[in-house]
Amino acid sequence: MKRALLLPISLGVLVAACGDPPTSDTPAVNEGHLSAAATLSVDPVVQWNRTLLQIVRTAGAQPPTVHPTRSFAILHAAIYDAVNGIDRTHQPYLIRVSGVLPSASQDAAAAAAAHEVLVTLYPLFSA
Numbered sequence: 001m002k003r004a005l006l007l008p009i010s011l012g013v014l015v016a017a018c019g020d021p022p023t024s025d026t027p028a029v030n031e032g033h034l035s036a037a038a039t040l041s042v043d044p045v046v047q048w049n050r051t052l053l054q055i056v057r058t059a060g061a062q063p064p065t066v067h068p069t070r071s072f073a074i075l076h077a078a079i080y081d082a083v084n085g086i087d088r089t090h091q092p093y094l095i096r097v098s099g100v101l102p103s104a105s106q107d108a109a110a111a112a113a114a115h116e117v118l119v120t121l122y123p124l125f126s127a
Contacts, residue, residue, distance in 0.1 A: 055118070
């Protein structure tokens with residue numbers, strides 16, 4: 001995954017995700033588990049964005065006073081800082097991680113950051 005494309009892709013996915021209602025192609029959440037279709041995406045940013053989209057579209061997943069865009073912002077900021085912590089080509093948004101090897105996997109960093117955010121925000125969907 002190229003670092004320079006991460007933020008524009010994340011923002012593009014976020015904008016696209018917030019606009020259209022679910023279609024028959026949108027994977028469904030079943031008792032807190034995601035369908036296999038959610039794992040088909042190669043790009044981990046798109047994959048985790050789809051996962052969050054499924055969660056926020058689930059009735060009762062979050063309080064009605066919390067707007068879903070907050071969750072998307074937290075998710076993508078965490079992914080940005082995790083990947084930027086490896087290649088260090090941009091200013092960090094919130095945190096600067098030290099001791100990270102440049103050969104570390106950016107995909108794994110993005111997935112770990114996204115997973116931690118979603119487990120923290122939506123513990124009932126941690127499975």
